[in-house]
Amino acid sequence: MESVNSDRLFQVVCTATHEVFSTMLGLEVTPGQARFEPTPSGPVDGVISLIGFAGEWVGMGGLSLTPEFACRLSSRLLMTEFTAVDAEVLDAVAELTNMILGNVKSSLEEELGAMGLSIPTVVFGKNFTARSTGRGQWVMVPFTADGGSVEVRICLAPNGRRKPMLCPANPVTS
Amino acid sequence: MALDILIVDDSAAIRKILQRVLRQAEVPINNLYEAGDGAEALEILKSQSVNLVLSDINMPNMDGLQMLGHIKASQQWKDLPVVMITTEGSQNKVLEAVQLGAAGYIRKPFTAEQVKEKILCFTHAS
Numbered sequence: 001m002e003s004v005n006s007d008r009l010f011q012v013v014c015t016a017t018h019e020v021f022s023t024m025l026g027l028e029v030t031p032g033q034a035r036f037e038p039t040p041s042g043p044v045d046g047v048i049s050l051i052g053f054a055g056e057w058v059g060m061g062g063l064s065l066t067p068e069f070a071c072r073l074s075s076r077l078l079m080t081e082f083t084a085v086d087a088e089v090l091d092a093v094a095e096l097t098n099m100i101l102g103n104v105k106s107s108l109e110e111e112l113g114a115m116g117l118s119i120p121t122v123v124f125g126k127n128f129t130a131r132s133t134g135r136g137q138w139v140m141v142p143f144t145a146d147g148g149s150v151e152v153r154i155c156l157a158p159n160g161r162r163k164p165m166l167c168p169a170n171p172v173t174s
Numbered sequence: 175m176a177l178d179i180l181i182v183d184d185s186a187a188i189r190k191i192l193q194r195v196l197r198q199a200e201v202p203i204n205n206l207y208e209a210g211d212g213a214e215a216l217e218i219l220k221s222q223s224v225n226l227v228l229s230d231i232n233m234p235n236m237d238g239l240q241m242l243g244h245i246k247a248s249q250q251w252k253d254l255p256v257v258m259i260t261t262e263g264s265q266n267k268v269l270e271a272v273q274l275g276a277a278g279y280i281r282k283p284f285t286a287e288q289v290k291e292k293i294l295c296f297t298h299a300s
Contacts, residue, residue, distance in 0.1 A: 019283055020283045023283035023284065023285055024191070024283045024284075074187075077187070077191060078187060078190050078191065078194070079194050080190075087186075088186065088187065088190075091185055091186050091187035092187045094185065094187065095185050095187040095188055095191070098185075098261060098282075099261055099282045099283050102261025102282065103261060103282075103283075105261075106261065114266060117232070117261070119184075119232070119234075
């Protein structure tokens with residue numbers, strides 16, 4: 001079983017996010033400073049999505065963004081004007097999640113072996129906290145595009161082992 | 175020739191994106207049908223004449239591979255080109271789809287030009 005370091009993870013997340021935003025939304029994203037989190041910070045307001053990984057490595061990934069930015073991205077993706085979060089906006093965020101984390105998964109499979117991907121779940125609300133019971137650390141990469149920001153998170157650990165395997169190759173701020 | 179295309183995906187967003195992309199790519203379309211899973215798609219095929227199926231792989235009820243198996247096992251539909259649209263770009267499921275008789279696959283994310291190129295290639299080949 002291979003492992004993956006934080007630099008590689010950062011690179012894979014940046015490549016996948018850039019590709020999806022530029023191809024599907026016509027937007028260029030700028031990555032910010034990645035950081036480690038023991039669990040996604042909260043409570044939060046807005047739209048979050050979660051998608052699960054399963055295989056020799058297990059974990060979760062997802063996006064986090066404001067309702068306004070979710071509407072703006074959905075408007076670009078579906079070519080329909082959205083001013084409030086509705087089922088179509090949540091579907092669009094789910095699909096962006098599926099594409100970004102699906103491409104992250106495909107890239108990581110070269111090192112980590114085959115993984116399955118769950119159907120994404122999207123939550124919209126105020127003052128809520130999302131928590132995973134997994135043991136690995138989360139890597140969060142913030143991106144800005146078109147005046148908004150989106151955070152892409154991922155947490156992966158070897159299946160059946162308790163020690164987290166995502167260790168920084170270079171310092172990552174926390 | 176204007177095409178009758180069936181889009182199969184459990185995500186309403188992706189079905190809408192594909193419609194938008196097909197319009198942007200100026201693919202000549204006669205009728206566009208939509209199904210939310212493989213079982214719904216097979217029901218549509220029973221009553222409608224279709225030139226091309228664009229299908230997701232991971233779907234509830236009946237997934238894209240099961241649907242593909244049914245189509246290729248059918249005397250009536252075995253020559254119908256089925257193109258898988260998936261994020262599973264390099265994975266076993268794509269290989270399985272090709273072995274089952276898929277005409278090819280389009281990896282998400284995709285541009286309008288990529289979709290047009292593949293569709294015209296597959297429909298001309300058939």
